[in-house]
Amino acid sequence: xxxxxxxxxxxxxAEQYFRGKGWTILGxxxxxxxxxxDLVALDEGELVIVEVRTRSIGKVLPAEETVGPRKLxxxxxxxxxxxxxxxxxxxxxxxxxxxxLDPGGSPELVHLxxxxxxxxxx
Amino acid sequence: xxPVLGVTLKGIEAIAIDVEVEITGGLFAIxxxxxxxxxxxxxxxxxxxxxxxxxxxxxGRIALNLAPADLPKVGxxxxxxxxxxxxxxxxxxxxxxPALFLGELAMDGRLRGTKGAVPAALLARKMGVPLYLPxxxxxxxxxxxxxxxxxxxxxxxxxxxxAGECALPPVLGKGLDLDDPPADPxxxxxxxxxxxxxxxxxxAAGHHNLLLVGSPGSGKTMLARALRGILPPLTDEERLExxxxxxxxGLRTRPDRTRPYRIVHHTASTxxxxxxxxxLKPGEISLAHRGVLFxxxxxxxxxDLLEALRQPLEDGTITVSRASGxxxxxxxxxxxxxxxxxxxxxxxxxxxxxxxxxxVLEKYRNRLSGPILDRIDLHVSVPRLTPEELVxxxxxxxxxxxxxxxxxSLAREIQQERWKKEGFHSNAEIPERLVRTGxxxxxxxRPFMVKAARGMRLSGRGISRVLKVARTVADLxxxxxxxxxxxxxxxxxxxxxxxxxxx
Numbered sequence: 001x002x003x004x005x006x007x008x009x010x011x012x013x014a015e016q017y018f019r020g021k022g023w024t025i026l027g028x029x030x031x032x033x034x035x036x037x038d039l040v041a042l043d044e045g046e047l048v049i050v051e052v053r054t055r056s057i058g059k060v061l062p063a064e065e066t067v068g069p070r071k072l073x074x075x076x077x078x079x080x081x082x083x084x085x086x087x088x089x090x091x092x093x094x095x096x097x098x099x100x101l102d103p104g105g106s107p108e109l110v111h112l113x114x115x116x117x118x119x120x121x122x
Numbered sequence: 123x124x125p126v127l128g129v130t131l132k133g134i135e136a137i138a139i140d141v142e143v144e145i146t147g148g149l150f151a152i153x154x155x156x157x158x159x160x161x162x163x164x165x166x167x168x169x170x171x172x173x174x175x176x177x178x179x180x181x182g183r184i185a186l187n188l189a190p191a192d193l194p195k196v197g198x199x200x201x202x203x204x205x206x207x208x209x210x211x212x213x214x215x216x217x218x219x220p221a222l223f224l225g226e227l228a229m230d231g232r233l234r235g236t237k238g239a240v241p242a243a244l245l246a247r248k249m250g251v252p253l254y255l256p257x258x259x260x261x262x263x264x265x266x267x268x269x270x271x272x273x274x275x276x277x278x279x280x281x282x283x284x285a286g287e288c289a290l291p292p293v294l295g296k297g298l299d300l301d302d303p304p305a306d307p308x309x310x311x312x313x314x315x316x317x318x319x320x321x322x323x324x325x326a327a328g329h330h331n332l333l334l335v336g337s338p339g340s341g342k343t344m345l346a347r348a349l350r351g352i353l354p355p356l357t358d359e360e361r362l363e364x365x366x367x368x369x370x371x372g373l374r375t376r377p378d379r380t381r382p383y384r385i386v387h388h389t390a391s392t393x394x395x396x397x398x399x400x401x402l403k404p405g406e407i408s409l410a411h412r413g414v415l416f417x418x419x420x421x422x423x424x425x426d427l428l429e430a431l432r433q434p435l436e437d438g439t440i441t442v443s444r445a446s447g448x449x450x451x452x453x454x455x456x457x458x459x460x461x462x463x464x465x466x467x468x469x470x471x472x473x474x475x476x477x478x479x480x481x482v483l484e485k486y487r488n489r490l491s492g493p494i495l496d497r498i499d500l501h502v503s504v505p506r507l508t509p510e511e512l513v514x515x516x517x518x519x520x521x522x523x524x525x526x527x528x529x530x531s532l533a534r535e536i537q538q539e540r541w542k543k544e545g546f547h548s549n550a551e552i553p554e555r556l557v558r559t560g561x562x563x564x565x566x567x568r569p570f571m572v573k574a575a576r577g578m579r580l581s582g583r584g585i586s587r588v589l590k591v592a593r594t595v596a597d598l599x600x601x602x603x604x605x606x607x608x609x610x611x612x613x614x615x616x617x618x619x620x621x622x623x624x625x
Binding site: 046076079080083088089090091092093094114116117118 | 145147166170180181183184
């Protein structure tokens, strides 16, 4: 399984996971200028942009720790462009879903809501 | 004015802060405006966590405005009103009548004690609004009469209370613990020194400043410490004043009427003593308000520090002015100083001989004989006791601290009754305009004063000070009139003799 397949598997798992939580999935792999949004969903009136990180087990860092400040900045910028494009006026946030695959067992999912925590000023 | 109010402190005064919240769509962000300091800015992390612990999730762009916008907001005491304002905006609670909120939030929503509870209580009373505060501050606020206060253990309980689900118990005015702590050391445990003990009694009764001069080991420090045990109790009004100063620093206060007693080491800085810093904090002299400020080894203090005491000793207040503003703190202290008569310590000692050369002695005295000495009414020599006295005086050390305290308290009550309509408490505070007219003298005192003033070359202030002390001496024997012997005793404590120069 190459890294692209791994990614697609992860995004499918993510979609399942959030549907299970009762969210409405608005789109997968949404392309915007300068980037791509893995998953866009609606959680009780709040628009959520989810960055899905999938890693096969054995890598040094768990998936949820691979988003650094630079990636976060890109996510915020892409998120703004998306929100503007579809004229969303309500609140929105950026979540992270880390998926650590285990060849033998079931994958481990770590959901971190609101990774900007209000620290990035608009 | 909005319904959610907080406070910020300016000196000992609390100023109402209007907390306004706006939430719009957008990426989650909290912006705090209205000149917040670092502690207020960081409040957003605490507030957010505390709200989440109570099931309120913040979303969207949030702007928090702290009005008036041009007044700097300081400290963590605005956490609670910010949380309530946010809870209200998200629709979790509604508040129709204005209320004052005070407190620092823990991440799990519990409330931590803060400074400024007493000023806030006074403000709440003035505005006629309820006050919600941390349980830690309930004790001090219970001493403020007529304030509608509630102790809030955590944010959840407050939200429940505001929603009318479960009422918080009000903070009730508590009676003071009237048990006086035992005097330590007790005056009857101190051998000899009858003159010094009498001076302590007069100082405690009339709130007069006191200077103790004596060679090393003669018992100056012990005597000064014994003063604590004979001070009259604080009145309600005085208690509130001392409470206010302590509350601005967030210091806890025992629920009794003991007067403050502050000992300052001679390495203290002017700011530590007089107050200041960028936060304009009160200094030791304000913490000692209505009580004792004890400067041991008086002659070792920096000269500019002692000079800084001149104005507050006269006025009973101190105004701290810095670039960040200016505030006035109360500073009505009973100044007690102790020092040696010379650098070697044995000048005038009955046994040891002084080894100080004349010029050293002069330099030492110049340091002492500043205008500060003129503001000290009672100058007392504390001689070393001879070996015979130390050994033989077993069991006859005069009255106990408790007896003297009773006498002193009675004398203070007489003063308070007499000066009530003038608005002050003790003889030391008699303003100049009342010294000549307000003190009743017996007929032969005036001619005697004229003679004494001429003989001792007393200044105008000297005469006033003598009359004030004489008034206290007369109060101690419950006499409505000041007699010649009262004046005689007061004159005996004038400067001169002890520190070697004439008045």
